[in-house]
Amino acid sequence: GAGVSQTPSNKVTEKGKYVELRCDPISGHTALYWYRQSLGQGPEFLIYFQGTGAADDSGLPNDRFFAVRPEGSVSTLKIQRTERGDSAVYLCASSFRADTQYFGPGTRLTVL
Amino acid sequence: GNSVTQMEGPVTLSEEAFLTINCTYTATGYPSLFWYVQYPGEGLQLLLKATKADDKGSNKGFEATYRKETTSFHLEKGSVQVSDSAVYFCALSDFENTGKLIFGQGTTLQVKP
Numbered sequence: 001g002a003g004v005s006q007t008p009s010n011k012v013t014e015k016g017k018y019v020e021l022r023c024d025p026i027s028g029h030t031a032l033y034w035y036r037q038s039l040g041q042g043p044e045f046l047i048y049f050q051g052t053g054a055a056d057d058s059g060l061p062n063d064r065f066f067a068v069r070p071e072g073s074v075s076t077l078k079i080q081r082t083e084r085g086d087s088a089v090y091l092c093a094s095s096f097r098a099d100t101q102y103f104g105p106g107t108r109l110t111v112l
Numbered sequence: 113g114n115s116v117t118q119m120e121g122p123v124t125l126s127e128e129a130f131l132t133i134n135c136t137y138t139a140t141g142y143p144s145l146f147w148y149v150q151y152p153g154e155g156l157q158l159l160l161k162a163t164k165a166d167d168k169g170s171n172k173g174f175e176a177t178y179r180k181e182t183t184s185f186h187l188e189k190g191s192v193q194v195s196d197s198a199v200y201f202c203a204l205s206d207f208e209n210t211g212k213l214i215f216g217q218g219t220t221l222q223v224k225p
Contacts, residue, residue: 033212042116042201042215043156056210091156093213101205101213103148103156 002026004104006092012110013082021077021107025094032075033101034067035091043091049075082111114139118202118216125192125223133187133219135176135202143204145169145178145185146213150199159187159200192223 005024013019025032031050035043045059049069060066064082069075079086089108093101119134137145147159147169160169165180174189185202202216 031211035213040218042203042217043213045212045214048210048212050210056212059212093156095211099211100158100161101211102158105155 004092004094004102006090006104006107008107009105010108010110012112014112015082015084017082017111019079019082019109021079021090021109023075023077023092023094023104025073025075025092026102027073029094029096029102030072031095031097031099031101032069033093033095034075034077035093037089037091037106039088046077046090079109082109084111087111114143114204114206114214116202116204116214116216118200118219120219121199122220122222125221127194127223127225128191129223131187131189131192131196131221133200133202133221135185135187135216137183137185137202137204139183139204139206141206143206145176146203146205147174147176147185147187148201148203148215150201150218152198156201192221194223194225197221197223 007022034046037043048056052072064080067077089106091106093103095101115138144163146161148156149159160171162169162178168177199218203213
């Protein structure tokens with residue numbers, strides 16, 4: 001079956017702009033996670049959804065970052081007033097009831 | 113808080129050599145442990161996992177044993193191939209709560225023919 005998909009695969013934006021990153025999880029997976037991976041580092045947790053609600057957003061670095069999952073499937077990560085330090089690969093993963101996570105290919109965000 | 117520490121890379125081996133990548137963890141409770149692999153140009157893939165002490169995860173010739181007494185989950189393979197060249201990440205997850213993964217910094221493996 002189809003895996004986790006993320007769009008766009010690459011996003012280049014200017015400092016101060018707003019961006020949205022989309023994640024389509026595996027069908028039927030109730031849990032959805034966002035991670036951020038900086039160059040040469042392991043992924044760092046941002047936020048976890050169980051269904052439509054954000055069950056744990058403790059990893060969001062500040063209030064410029066926000067994520068939604070209105071129908072319990074697709075999720076959008078939103079970043080306001082982007083900064084150069086936000087440049088990274090943003091990974092989405094889904095799982096069935098917080099079991100093994102399956103990762104998408106990521107969105108590479110570059111803030112100029 | 114919970115954390116994972118991996119051996120520094122890069123690790124460079126000749127084909128058919130024995131591989132060990134060390135991983136130790138700090139956690140409260142009883143986490144599940146994972147090895148993920150990232151091949152060049154590809155996304156993260158689950159390589160193997162273990163959910164309780166003394167469990168051995170295995171896949172594609174790779175093995176790792178959950179050692180609670182030494183808080184370790186070292187990755188091993190008896191004979192590496194060029195196609196094993198990738199970045200390997202050790203991770204833990206506390207399924208009692210959110211299941212979020214905490215990753216180590218990754219270890220790059222390069223296998224030469």
